[in-house]
Amino acid sequence: MPDVLSAMEGFTGGREFVASLKVKVMKRSPKAAQEIRKSSEDSAARFVPPGGSLADLKRAAATCKGCDLWKNATQTVFGEGTSRATIMLVGEQPGDQEDLKGRPFVGPAGRILDDALAEAGIDRTQVYVTNVVKHFKWAAAERGKKRIHKKPRYFEIHACRPWLDCEIQAVRPQVVVCMGATAAQALLGKTFSVTRQHGQLVESSLAPFATATIHPSAILRAPTSEMRHQQMRTFVNDLKQVAQLAMRRAA
Numbered sequence: 001m002p003d004v005l006s007a008m009e010g011f012t013g014g015r016e017f018v019a020s021l022k023v024k025v026m027k028r029s030p031k032a033a034q035e036i037r038k039s040s041e042d043s044a045a046r047f048v049p050p051g052g053s054l055a056d057l058k059r060a061a062a063t064c065k066g067c068d069l070w071k072n073a074t075q076t077v078f079g080e081g082t083s084r085a086t087i088m089l090v091g092e093q094p095g096d097q098e099d100l101k102g103r104p105f106v107g108p109a110g111r112i113l114d115d116a117l118a119e120a121g122i123d124r125t126q127v128y129v130t131n132v133v134k135h136f137k138w139a140a141a142e143r144g145k146k147r148i149h150k151k152p153r154y155f156e157i158h159a160c161r162p163w164l165d166c167e168i169q170a171v172r173p174q175v176v177v178c179m180g181a182t183a184a185q186a187l188l189g190k191t192f193s194v195t196r197q198h199g200q201l202v203e204s205s206l207a208p209f210a211t212a213t214i215h216p217s218a219i220l221r222a223p224t225s226e227m228r229h230q231q232m233r234t235f236v237n238d239l240k241q242v243a244q245l246a247m248r249r250a251a
């Protein structure tokens with residue numbers, strides 16, 4: 001049940017619908033009520049300080065145990081950037097380097113992001129960068145010491161959502177840019193396809209504008225240099241459009 005509810009929350013207006021559904025179900029079935037209460041307890045919500053600034057939130061997130069992902073990670077990787085940012089970039093989760101350094105997008109994908117932002121004319125110090133999940137989920141490689149990225153599950157994304165909601169509330173960006181399918185489907189709806197809909201502006205309660213583009217790590221994984229080049233062009237073009245929009249909103 002909690003997995004299904006988490007998935008439904010991804011749709012536009014889903015959170016409100018799920019909240020009312022939970023109340024109805026809890027009234028009718030004590031067993032379901034127990035499960036729903038447990039899924040609400042397994043969330044970052046109980047670690048979030050009320051009315052906290054970004055610094056307060058970051059401090060509180062450092063001790064979050066809202067799901068099990070903290071157990072296998074080095075540290076919480078909270079978002080980073082100015083609270084006055086007009087653009088908020090949201091990825092999936094920290095990677096290996098980010099987990100070790102405790103900062104988002106500082107590994108190989110971060111370097112691709114830096115290059116793309118520079119090409120699009122966006123100053124990284126003027127954006128807020130974060131992830132839907134704040135701990136690195138990984139599995140050991142069959143050989144060697146490499147830690148292999150594992151995609152977070154619905155309930156982990158759901159558990160971590162209160163941190164992202166607070167970041168959005170604290171920054172109040174004009175544009176939220178989801179990078180990759182995990183962020184896009186968590187924030188823009190389960191049926192959102194980054195391949196087909198990247199660069200499109202969609203209605204959202206998150207900010208005046210929301211959109212999605214490729215995740216920089218997808219560019220790194222492209223099998224040929226031609227495909228890498230093509231994906232980078234798409235990424236930069238989407239970011240250029242965001243830059244123009246942010247400029248218009250700021251004018």
Ligand code: SF4
Nearest residue numbers: 064066067134135160
């Ligand atoms: S992934 Fe999010 S909810 Fe889970 S422990 Fe880390 S900060 Fe808390």
